[in-house]
Amino acid sequence: xxxxxxxxxxxxxxxxxxxxxxxxxxxxxxxxxxxxxxxxxxxxxxxxxxxxxxxxxxxxxxxxxxxxxxxxxxxxxxxxxxxxxxxxxxxxxxxxxxxxxxxxxxxxxxxxxxxxxxxxxxxxxxxxxxxxxxxxxxxxxxxxxxxxxxxxxxxxxxxxxxxxxxxxxxxxxxxxxxxxxxxxxxxxxxxxxxxxxxxxxxxxxxxxxxxxxxxxxxxxxx
Amino acid sequence: xxxxxxxxxxxxxxxxxxxxxxxxxxxxxxxxxxxxxxxxxxxxxxxxxxxxxxxxxxxxxxxxxxxxxxxxxxxxxxxxxxxxxxxxxxxxxxxxxxxxxxxxxxxxxxxxxxxxxxxxxxxxxxxxxxxxxxxxxxxxxxxxxxxxxxxxxxxxxxxxxxxxxxxxxxxxxxxxxxxxxxxxxxxxxxxxxxxxxxxxxxxxxxxxxxxxxxxxxxxxxxxxxxxxxxxxxxxxxxxxxxxxxxxxxxxxxxxxxxxxxxxxxxxxxxxxxxxxxxxxxxxxxxxxxxxxxxxxxxxxxxxxxxxxxxxxxxxxxxxxxxxxxxxxxxxxxxxxxxxxxxxxxxxxxxxxxxxxxxxxxxxxxxxxxxxxxxxxxxxxxxxxxxxxxxxxxxxxxxxxxxxxxxxxxxxxxxxxxxxxxxxxxxxxxxxxxxxxxxxxxxxxxxxxxxxxxxxxxxxxxxxxxxxxxxxxxxxxxxxxxx
Numbered sequence: 248x249x250x251x252x253x254x255x256x257x258x259x260x261x262x263x264x265x266x267x268x269x270x271x272x273x274x275x276x277x278x279x280x281x282x283x284x285x286x287x288x289x290x291x292x293x294x295x296x297x298x299x300x301x302x303x304x305x306x307x308x309x310x311x312x313x314x315x316x317x318x319x320x321x322x323x324x325x326x327x328x329x330x331x332x333x334x335x336x337x338x339x340x341x342x343x344x345x346x347x348x349x350x351x352x353x354x355x356x357x358x359x360x361x362x363x364x365x366x367x368x369x370x371x372x373x374x375x376x377x378x379x380x381x382x383x384x385x386x387x388x389x390x391x392x393x394x395x396x397x398x399x400x401x402x403x404x405x406x407x408x409x410x411x412x413x414x415x416x417x418x419x420x421x422x423x424x425x426x427x428x429x430x431x432x433x434x435x436x437x438x439x440x441x442x443x444x445x446x447x448x449x450x451x452x453x454x455x456x457x458x459x460x461x462x463x464x465x466x467x468x469x
Numbered sequence: 470x471x472x473x474x475x476x477x478x479x480x481x482x483x484x485x486x487x488x489x490x491x492x493x494x495x496x497x498x499x500x501x502x503x504x505x506x507x508x509x510x511x512x513x514x515x516x517x518x519x520x521x522x523x524x525x526x527x528x529x530x531x532x533x534x535x536x537x538x539x540x541x542x543x544x545x546x547x548x549x550x551x552x553x554x555x556x557x558x559x560x561x562x563x564x565x566x567x568x569x570x571x572x573x574x575x576x577x578x579x580x581x582x583x584x585x586x587x588x589x590x591x592x593x594x595x596x597x598x599x600x601x602x603x604x605x606x607x608x609x610x611x612x613x614x615x616x617x618x619x620x621x622x623x624x625x626x627x628x629x630x631x632x633x634x635x636x637x638x639x640x641x642x643x644x645x646x647x648x649x650x651x652x653x654x655x656x657x658x659x660x661x662x663x664x665x666x667x668x669x670x671x672x673x674x675x676x677x678x679x680x681x682x683x684x685x686x687x688x689x690x691x692x693x694x695x696x697x698x699x700x701x702x703x704x705x706x707x708x709x710x711x712x713x714x715x716x717x718x719x720x721x722x723x724x725x726x727x728x729x730x731x732x733x734x735x736x737x738x739x740x741x742x743x744x745x746x747x748x749x750x751x752x753x754x755x756x757x758x759x760x761x762x763x764x765x766x767x768x769x770x771x772x773x774x775x776x777x778x779x780x781x782x783x784x785x786x787x788x789x790x791x792x793x794x795x796x797x798x799x800x801x802x803x804x805x806x807x808x809x810x811x812x813x814x815x816x817x818x819x820x821x822x823x824x825x826x827x828x829x830x831x832x833x834x835x836x837x838x839x840x841x842x843x844x845x846x847x848x849x850x851x852x853x854x855x856x857x858x859x860x861x862x863x864x865x866x867x868x869x870x871x872x873x874x875x876x877x878x879x880x881x882x883x884x885x886x887x888x889x890x891x892x893x894x895x896x897x898x899x900x901x902x903x904x905x906x907x908x909x910x911x912x913x914x915x916x917x918x919x920x921x922x923x924x925x926x927x928x929x930x931x932x933x934x935x936x937x938x939x940x941x942x943x944x945x946x947x948x949x950x951x
Binding site: 302305307308328329330331332333337339343344345347348356357359360361405 | 471474475478482813815816817818819820821822823824942943944
């Protein structure tokens with residue numbers, strides 16, 4: 248029996264870089280809870296540790312103190328490669344797509360890495376492209392040949408490809424114009440409210456914070 | 470499966486660099502094939518030489534030891550040394566047979582010589598040269614009669630005729646059935662100098678006599694000449710007064726006349742050089758005087774192999790240098806490759822690809838290129854190595870062919886033309902031929918060795934990518950946002 252609805256729980260987490268001084272923390276003593284079906288915004292100024300927090304949540308780094316629980320399991324005790332390829336989808340500000348691959352290849356690569364069993368991966372990729380508002384004709388285009396907004400959509404489609412429970416996005420609208428930003432926000436809202444995902448957005452955009460179900464403020468620790 | 474797909478995509482994406490890597494591996498595998506082929510050919514030649522040379526030991530007097538024990542400072546000491554020397558017991562043909570009856574000894578042959586005077590013929594002489602050769606003090610155990618005119622040299626078989634095999638003597642005239650008779654009866658070969666000095670020719674009879682006046686008649690069936698120039702300042706060669714016959718004839722002379730002492734030089738063909746000391750021990754226990762030691766022909770064999778051993782060690786050195794340079798170059802290219810692909814590694818790591826799978830992918834990429842280049846390199850090496858190794862080793866091959874024909878001509882022609890039949894083949898003559906068949910040079914062994922070399926090369930040079938991947942933090946690409 249689950250004690251609560253939290254899909255992700257950050258408990259007294261602190262992080263200090265290995266080359267930092269003893270008392271110099273990038274983030275300190277943070278405790279947040281995240282539930283499925285909601286959009287969360289984590290707001291903070293530059294240097295407040297947004298990226299650090301994102302890397303901790305996405306399992307790219309391990310926290311120095313405290314613990315992060317996914318589905319009540321401590322990330323310290325689970326295989327983080329498995330976690331990243333199955334349970335959490337990460338959308339980066341710079342998209343982090345592979346430029347030598349086409350749109351559909353980028354999405355399919357994620358499915359391959361996760362090892363998810365899908366009969367027709369190409370069809371699934373087209374379906375995901377439709378979800379994020381990309382036409383079928385983009386499937387075979389190299390990602391460098393499409394606009395920033397479109398690349399961001401591809402990145403979101405990729406993060407959804409293996410059906411993770413959490414989507415975490417780093418400044419997903421940082422490089423985009425206002426109209427595109429609204430589109431992207433819309434996609435995230437649908438993912439949370441319709442598809443039941445837990446969507447966490449690290450941002451300093453007021454628009455994003457305005458549409459979020461809950462906003463966490465990250466204080467500067469320096 | 471997607472790892473292989475990714476690897477293939479990456480190979481085609483980085484065509485330029487991968488072609489460069491391919492060319493390097495091609496050159497390495499080509500050089501390696503040729504070097505391995507040379508190495509194998511050289512090894513074959515060496516094995517052939519070694520099997521052609523019988524492993525032999527001879528009995529020799531331990532002069533050094535004797536000198537150490539003697540005191541030459543006084544007349545007494547000199548006399549004592551002489552006495553000691555004459556007390557050393559000699560060995561007989563029966564002893565030799567006894568010695569040879571050993572598990573280490575495969576066979577044996579010997580020469581047995583005595584000194585006789587000429588009765589119907591005159592000694593070839595140049596008095597001036599002879600005067601200068603007289604020593605004040607010299608040990609000669611068996612040649613008590615060294616002042617006699619001729620040396621009658623008896624050989625137990627054609628194998629024992631090392632002067633002919635080594636090229637010091639050469640038959641110049643011979644009767645048709647000489648080789649059938651020389652080991653059977655009273656037949657002799659004489660030197661060309663002796664022949665012309667006494668106006669003797671083939672089928673003539675010569676008569677020798679011992680100190681007691683007993684006469685021995687022989688028929689001349691062959692005339693030989695000494696080829697070596699050791700005595701070039703003298704009028705006649707050393708062998709001018711040496712008359713060659715078979716050992717049995719010499720035995721029959723010594724056994725009918727006890728005062729004649731012959732000099733017996735046995736040669737034992739043994740199974741392995743490493744048993745020499747065991748054989749010596751065995752001979753001592755069978756009655757060989759401890760003032761004698763056994764000497765093997767190992768050094769002589771290995772010195773005749775020196776040039777080919779050089780070729781072989783050169784090929785090994787060259788191979789190692791090529792591989793070392795290859796590994797370094799590939800390592801560096803790989804390192805650059807990995808640095809340029811940090812972004813890709815970061816992306817793959819963030820979407821959850823494990824370090825192990827990434828390492829497999831990067832190694833697989835190199836492995837595929839290496840495999841293709843290895844096949845092409847080995848193929849080209851396969852075709853060219855035959856010529857290269859034959860050219861490099863052509864001297865050895867020519868020499869060995871020349872030796873065979875030289876020895877045959879020293880014996881007065883091949884067996885088919887009346888030459889002797891040698892039970893153990895032509896001693897010191899390897900059966901070496903030019904390698905016409907490629908598979909003799911590049912065989913399964915070479916291909917196997919190349920495969921191991923190739924794989925080692927790939928794994929060593931891909932350690933750079935392995936280490937980078939292991940140490941890579943995916944957070945790097947988050948921080949290095951473009």
